Amino acid sequence: MNDAADGIDDTQGESTARATIGLTGLAVMGSNLARNIARHGHTIAVHNRTTSRMTAMLEEHGDEGDFVGAESLEDFVAAIEKPRVVLVMVKAGPGTDAVIDDLVPLLEDGDIVVDCGNAHYADTLRREERLKEHGLHFVGTGVSGGEVGALNGPSIMVGGTDQAYERLGPIMESIAAQVDGEPCCAHVGEGGAGHFVKMVHNGIEYADMQLIAESYDLLRSVLGLSPAEIADVFKQWNEGELESFLIQMTADVLRHTDAATGQPFVDVVQDAAEQKGTGRWTVQSALDLGVPITGIAEATFARSLSGHADQRAAAREVYSTSPEGERVDRDRDEFVDAVQKALYASKIVAYAQGFDQIAKGAEEHGWDVDLGQVAKIWRDGCIIRARFLGRITEAYAAEPDLTTLLTTEYFATAVKEGVDAWRDVVATAARTGVPTPAFSSSLAYFDGLRRERLPAALIQALRDNFGAHTYQRVDREGTFHTLWAGDLSETEA
Known part of the structure; x- marks a missing residue:
């Protein structure tokens, strides 16, 4: 319900604020999240820079719960019970800073500002420090699940202080997806932990999607299966250990026929994958932390490569437009099974690398992140x-x-049972000229991890030779340097 007939409640002059929580930014994600909150019995104040958008939302969905509409930020803030909780759902970057700049003078000690956008965690750390100077709590919160999840129950990764979560947590837990009676929402850690965990979630999502795309490409290029036939394969895979939202969605997309042309829908979509930055942030962060996330990195670079239309066109003029590899005659069922096992093994690697990054990030920033809890709140509501x-x-x-x-x-059992098929798939891809950067890099990571001795020893020797960067020995403690330009004697550094 709404307080005013026109869908806008003029709170100015009211002595008692009655909204439990407020949300500003009513694009699709913000609108759906506000509706979700209202549907769960919370009175929510809503505001949008363009008032007409707020009015339209209340006219269409105002009967879904108790909304308090406000045209101005002043009225919006006044409508929220203290300590106020204000959710910000605007485009990440300068837009978020602009909203915060407008909010801060209107808020009081102990109020809580919650950024639910896809913000870079470093921006969250900066904003948290800034608002702390004003006596305010700033909470970076990752919300995953897209538009549908925001409305029906997302996975929610909350950062910030324990004190802020005491006020915010019960509301967010009530609107999150539920699994076995448990909310897919948690206080994952202090500071920027919420947005950091969400960033890595999106990086894993990049790897997941790239691995699925490579599986599709292999089944189509090597076996010659149609998109509809591959849809049946993915449907079958979704009944086993690979069961997931993305596998199910892949089957739906591949089965879809374009109404305008009658062709498989996947064939009329341009093969240039876009990205909003979270995958790139994940890779940049991993480089800073020294964590190898090869599957996520290659998935991110694969999207970049797909978008280099000029380079791809130039290459096609020089090289064959079809893979310059040998034709292979593979048994259909055998190869489908091999790709399934390779996909699962590579998926395990991608998730292992992502959780390694979360652990390292938590260590670096002093966050107490429960990795098991992170996996638990990703079981529903989110894309992965x-x-x-x-x-x-x-x-x-x-x-x-x-x-x-x-x-x-x-x-370990799953990887051991699938490793032969994994190698077979990567070798077949190489022989037939089908690019599989995520499959191949994941296998290389696995082989590097289990190898007793890596060629990094030679790299260290070379670094010492050209730059006197020193090295350690396997037979005694210490750091050493060889006089490469002199008598080749060894000195202790």
Whole structure:
């Protein structure tokens, strides 16, 4: 319901604020999140810079719950019970800073500003410090699940202080997706932890989608299957360990026929994948932290490559437009099974690398992040929701200080059972000229991880030779340098 017939409540002059929470920024995500909150029995104040958008939302959805509309930020803030909780749902970057600049003078000690956009966690850290100077709590919160999730129950990753979560948490937990009676919402850590975890979630999402795309490409290029036939394959895969939102969605997309041309829908979509930046941020952060996330990185670079239309056109003029590899005659069922196993093994690597990055980021910033809890709140509501996230939760519950997911019994067994097929698929891709950067890099990471001795020893020797960067030995403690330009004697550095 609304307080005013025109959908706008003039709160000016009211002595009692009655909204439990407020939200500014009513584009699709913000509008859906506000509706979700109202549907769960919370009175919510809503505001948008363009008043007509707010009015339209209330006219269309005002009967879904108790909304308090406000034309001005002053009226909006006045409508919220203290300590105020204000959700900001605007475009990340300067737009968020502009809204915060307008809000700060209107707020009081102890009020809470919650950024629910896809912000870079470094911006969250900066904003948190700035608002702390004004006696305000700033909470970076990752919300995953897209427009549908925002309305029906997203996965929510909340950062900020314990004190802020005491006020904010019950509301967010009530609107989140639920699994076995548990909300897919948690206070994942202090400071920028919420946006950091959401960033890595999106990086894993990049890897997941690239691996799915490579699987599709292999089945089509090597076996010659049609999109509709591949849709049936993915539907079958979704009934086993690969069950996930993205696998199910892939089957739906590949089965779809374009109404205008009658062609498979996937064939009329340009093959240039866009990105909004979270995958790139994930890779940049991993480089800073020294964490190898090869599957996520290659997935991000694959999107970049797809968008280099001029380079791709120039290359096609020089090289064959079809893969310059040998033709292979593969048994259909055998190869489908091999690709399934390769996909699962590569997926395990991508998630293992993502959780490694979260652990390292938490260590670097002093956040107390429960990795098992992160996996638990990703089981539903978010884009990468999948059956095997329950396995990750179990792994960290059994061993909280787990070095890598790849060494746990369940995942180690899955990789061991699939590694021969994994190698077969990568080799077949290389022979037939089908690019599989995520499959190949994930396999290389696995081989590097399990190798007793890596060629990094030669790299260290070369670094010492040209730059006197020193090295350590395997047979005694210390740091050493060889006089390469002199008598080749060794000195202790």
